[in-house]
Amino acid sequence: MFARRRFAVLKNLLEYVGIEPGRLHFSWISSAEAEKFQKTVAAVTEAVKALGPAQHMIKDIRKVA
Amino acid sequence: MEAIAQKIREAAKRLLSEGKVDVVIGYAKGSVPMREYPYFAYTPEEAENLTWTSFCCNNLALYTIRRPGRMAVVAQGCVSRNLVNLINENQFKREDLYVIGVNSPGMVDRRKVQALFPGKTITEVIEEPEHLLVKGQGFEQRIERKKFLRSNCLTCVQRNPVISDEMIGEKGPEGHGGNIDNVAAPWEKLIPAERWAELQETLKDCIRCYACRDACPLCYCHVCFVDEAQPQWCGKTQDEADVATFHILRAFHCAGRCTDCGACESACPQGIKMRRLTSKIEKDIRELYGYRPGMEIGATPPMSLFRPNDPQDFIK
Ligand code: SF4
Ligand code: SF4
Ligand code: SF4
Numbered sequence: 001m002f003a004r005r006r007f008a009v010l011k012n013l014l015e016y017v018g019i020e021p022g023r024l025h026f027s028w029i030s031s032a033e034a035e036k037f038q039k040t041v042a043a044v045t046e047a048v049k050a051l052g053p054a055q056h057m058i059k060d061i062r063k064v065a
Numbered sequence: 066m067e068a069i070a071q072k073i074r075e076a077a078k079r080l081l082s083e084g085k086v087d088v089v090i091g092y093a094k095g096s097v098p099m100r101e102y103p104y105f106a107y108t109p110e111e112a113e114n115l116t117w118t119s120f121c122c123n124n125l126a127l128y129t130i131r132r133p134g135r136m137a138v139v140a141q142g143c144v145s146r147n148l149v150n151l152i153n154e155n156q157f158k159r160e161d162l163y164v165i166g167v168n169s170p171g172m173v174d175r176r177k178v179q180a181l182f183p184g185k186t187i188t189e190v191i192e193e194p195e196h197l198l199v200k201g202q203g204f205e206q207r208i209e210r211k212k213f214l215r216s217n218c219l220t221c222v223q224r225n226p227v228i229s230d231e232m233i234g235e236k237g238p239e240g241h242g243g244n245i246d247n248v249a250a251p252w253e254k255l256i257p258a259e260r261w262a263e264l265q266e267t268l269k270d271c272i273r274c275y276a277c278r279d280a281c282p283l284c285y286c287h288v289c290f291v292d293e294a295q296p297q298w299c300g301k302t303q304d305e306a307d308v309a310t311f312h313i314l315r316a317f318h319c320a321g322r323c324t325d326c327g328a329c330e331s332a333c334p335q336g337i338k339m340r341r342l343t344s345k346i347e348k349d350i351r352e353l354y355g356y357r358p359g360m361e362i363g364a365t366p367p368m369s370l371f372r373p374n375d376p377q378d379f380i381k
Contacts, residue, residue, distance in 0.1 A: 005368055006368055007380075009350065010317060012346075014313070016252060017252070018259070040381065055261075056309075063304060
C-alpha cells in the first residue's frame with residue numbers, strides 16, 4: 001500500500017521525462033492467482049513489443065569507454 | 066538587510082554566551098561577492114562574522130544532520146520547513162534546536178546579476194533596501210533587487226519561518242506573487258519524444274560533481290545510491306543513461322520532502338535546472354495527496370503513509 005503511492009509518483013515522473021507510457025506496468029497479483037499472472041505477463045509483453053526496442057536509457061559503452 | 070544581520074549577531078552572541086546552544090549556524094560573507102556561505106559560530110566572538118544578505122542561498126537545515134549538542138539555526142521559510150522535515154524524519158529532537166527565525170525577502174540569483182555584466186568581474190555588491198549596487202573595475206550600476214530573484218523564490222509561498230523560537234525583525238509577506246503552477250513541471254505540455262530531448266538538453270552540462278545532492282538537506286543517506294558499488298545502481302560515466310539515472314532517482318528520493326528551497330540549483334557549478342524534475346514531483350504530491358512538505362511538526366511524510374482511496378488507476 002505504501003508502494004502504491006511510490007509507484008504512482010515514479011510512474012508519473014518517468015512519463016514526465018519522456019519514457020513511453022506503455023513501458024511501465026503495475027499489477028496486484030497474489031501468489032494464488034496463476035491465471036492472472038499468466039495473462040498479465042502476456043499483456044505486458046505484447047504492449048512492450050508493440051512499442052519496439054527502447055530508445056532511451058541505453059548506455060553505449062563505446063561512447064564512454 | 067544590515068539591520069537584520071545586526072540583530073542576528075546580537076541573538077547569536079546572547080545564545081552562545083548564555084550557554085543556551087553549542088553552535089549558531091548562520092551565513093557569513095563569502096570571499097567573493099554574492100557567495101555567502103554557511104558559517105558555524107561556536108563563540109560569541111565568532112558570532113560577529115554572521116551576516117544576512119540577498120545571497121543566503123544555502124539551506125542551513127543541512128548542517129543540523131548528525132550534529133551532536135544543541136544548535137541554533139538562522140531560518141527563513143524554506144530552511145524552517147526543512148528543519149520540520151528533519152524533525153518529522155526523526156533526525157533530531159525539537160528541544161535540541163533553537164530557531165532564529167527571519168522573514169526571507171527572496172534571495173538573489175548571482176547568475177542573473179552576472180549575466181548583466183558579461184565578461185566583467187563584479188568586485189562588490191552593496192545592499193540597499195530595494196536595490197543592489199553592483200561594482201567592478203570601471204563600472205557601477207544600481208539594480209532592482211526583485212528583478213533578480215532566484216526562480217524558486219519567485220513562486221515561494223512560505224517566506225516566514227513555520228517554527229521559530231525567536232523572530233528577528235518583523236514577519237513579512239509570505240510570497241512574491243508568483244504562482245508555482247504556472248512554472249512547475251514545464252515538460253508536461255510536451256509529447257514524450259520532446260520531453261526526453263528536453264531532459265537531455267537540461268542535463269547536458271552536468272559533470273556529476275554531486276554538489277546539488279550535497280547541498281540538499283534531504284540527502285543525508287550514509288551511502289548514497291550513486292556512491293554504492295555493490296551493487297552499482299548507477300554508472301559513473303557521463304553517458305546520458307548514467308546522468309539521467311542520477312537525476313531522475315535523486316529527484317525521486319526527494320518526493321514528498323522537497324521544499325523547493327533552490328539550494329540544489331544555487332550550488333550547481335554548471336547552472337543545471339534540476340527543479341524542472343523536482344517541481345513535477347512537488348506538484349504531484351500536492352495534487353495527489355494534498356501535502357506540502359515541512360509545514361507542520363508531526364505530519365507523516367506522504368511516502369510513509371497510505372490511504373485506502375489513494376489513486377490507483379494505473380494498476381491493472
Ligand atoms: S540521492 Fe537518494 S540515496 Fe543519494 S543521498 Fe539523496 S536520498 Fe540518499
Ligand atoms: S531538492 Fe533542491 S529544492 Fe528540493 S529540498 Fe533539496 S536542495 Fe531544496
Ligand atoms: S551540481 Fe550540477 S553539475 Fe554537479 S551533479 Fe548536480 S547537476 Fe550535475
